Amino acid sequence: MADQAADRSKTGTTTATAAQVVAYLRRHPDFLARHPELLDLQLSPGRHNESGKGVVDLQQFMVERLRGEINKLRNDQDEILANTRDNLSTQERIHKAVVELLEAESFEQFIDIITGDLGLLLEVDVVSLCVELSDHTAKRPKHEGIQFLGRGAVDRALGGKDKHVVLRDEAIGDPEIFGAGAELVRSDALLRLNISSHAPAGLIAFGARHPGYFHAGQGTELMSFLGRVIEFGIRTWLDLPKP
Secondary structure, three states, X not given: OHHHHHHHHHHOOOOOOHHHHHHHHXXXXXXXXXXXXXXXXXXXXXXXXXXXXXXXXXXXXXXXXXXXXXXXXXXXXXXXXXXXXXXXXXXXXXXXXXXXXXOOOOHHHHHHHHHHHHHHHHOOOEEEEEEEOOHHHOOOOOOOOEEEEOOOHHHHHHOOOXXXXXXXXXXXOOHHHHHHHHXXXXXXXXXXXXXXXXXXXXXXXEEEOOOOOOOOOOOOHHHHHHHHHHHHHHHHHOOOOOO
């Protein structure tokens, strides 16, 4: 023992004994609560009592439950971080799309950006701008990027007059809305466009080939913001009054 003490004094290190560790933990009962990661390195104490067969080891149960809670918290944290990164990425794409729209030099270019560039910027497969037929659109303007719908089609697609956004994780692309790109669509997002009191009902539709790309639990604030920018742009280019 004297030799071991001398060796420790020479190296300047001290090795704690099991008794010292136990004594320390008794003086600091919250130590493992403050350092829960240490539990992953420990073996649960299995108390075997020959006369107590069938007795539940509550201490081991509590340790295992605590480990499970820690793992759940870690998984929740990973999910929150992943959602945060996804939201930031979506926000960046929406901002780029808005800048593109604001830089359009003509109405035709504005429509081309919506039906062409937005798909690349937002990483979706199909973007469709839809307008209902009305007295104002009795004769269809010649523009490939616009889908013309029957009267009342926007309300039917959204599920009612009071609905403004619909996200569907599984959908079969509607040819009336997505035109030739309907076969690609397996998940979609539909957004009402309230352009002007002098304009027919409108709809902007985003379609993706992967089921679950859009789903009801997603936030719609950024998409609604993009919709307002599109409304404003169309209204400005066509010199229309506000709704």
